[in-house]
Amino acid sequence: MSQSRHVPVMLQRCLDLLAPALAEPGAVVVDCTLGLGGHSEALLERFPAARLVALDRDKEALRLSGERLSPYGERATLVHAVYDELPDVLDRLGTPRVQGVLFDLGVSSMQLDEADRGFAYAQDAPLDMRMDQTSGMSAAEVLNTYPPGELVRILRAYGEEKQAKRIVSAVVREREKEPFSNSARLVELIRAALPQAAKRTGGNPAKRTFQALRIEVNGELSVLERAVPAAVEALAVGGRIAVLSYQSLEDRLVKQVLAVGAANTAPPGLPVVPERYAPRLKLLTRGAELPSEEEIAENRRAAPARLRGAERIRESVG
Secondary structure, eight states, X not given: OOSTTOOOTTHHXXXXXXXXXXXXXXXXXXXXXXXXXXXXXXXXXXXXXXXEEXXXXXXXXXXXHHHHHGGGGGGEEEEEOOGGGHHHHHHHHTOOOEEEEEEEOSOOXXXXXXXGGOOOSSSOOBSOOOSSTTSSOOHHHHHHHSOHHHHHHHHXXXXXXXXXXXXXXXXXXXXXXXXXXXXXXHHHHHHHHSOHHHHTSSSOTTHHHHXXXXXXXXXXXXXXXXXXXXXXXXXXXXXXXXXXXXXXHHHHHHHHHHHHHTXXXXXXXXXXXXXXXXXXXXXXXXXXXXXXXXXXXXXXXXTTOEEEEEEXXXXXXX
């Protein structure tokens, strides 16, 4: 698989956001979502004095990125871990505080492009969807074993699928005849289950169900809920975080964590705000920044991207 095909989304903007924190020799930057290493390579290239720690739960991604980043030798440390394990990883490496953290929450291009991983609804493949194929339940197991009410909840919560009930009753009917194993059968079932009007809008009708299954299989939102606050905690004062998300659930979660950090939590009416109530973060983006039209034209996977950034402006007190 050619690595040149994958263009990291909003790359320049991410580097610019992190730049003020990474100029000093010995600065450490964490790429929480290594993937094929596009962002990591650019970070090492642009900040020659910085060291990189990069995490991924996908062993195949680590192998490919390891080859790509080998010219940087000791400056790059690659770790097989899920990003909510960040505090443990940094402790083990003896760098509890870092100057930069980057999250790119899109499904890695490699996973979308390797047909047999079952992430893509455009081609038939086993319904797997695990980012770390060494552990956990596959998407097929979720479809075949979860109670109907639980499946409806997942499709609504993670796929924002309005037709969840219709899709799930079709799934339950079909799985009794024969368990699900491949993606084409699920895509077909969804097409058949949806009313005409629902098929006319918003691309492939299976998209929302596949997103919901992927989030459930990989525990993505619960991992993110732990990971973003942990990353903020790991930032040294002056350190910066940049997060790229691709769907509204993720972006909402990131927005909440950063907003809490940037809030003044003092009770109203205090003449002087004690240190412990003062904001810990300064927001670096107004709302979420979007990719330019040129970038979307060159890389359609950039279209849904939303970028948020913040700077750590003081230590946590009490």
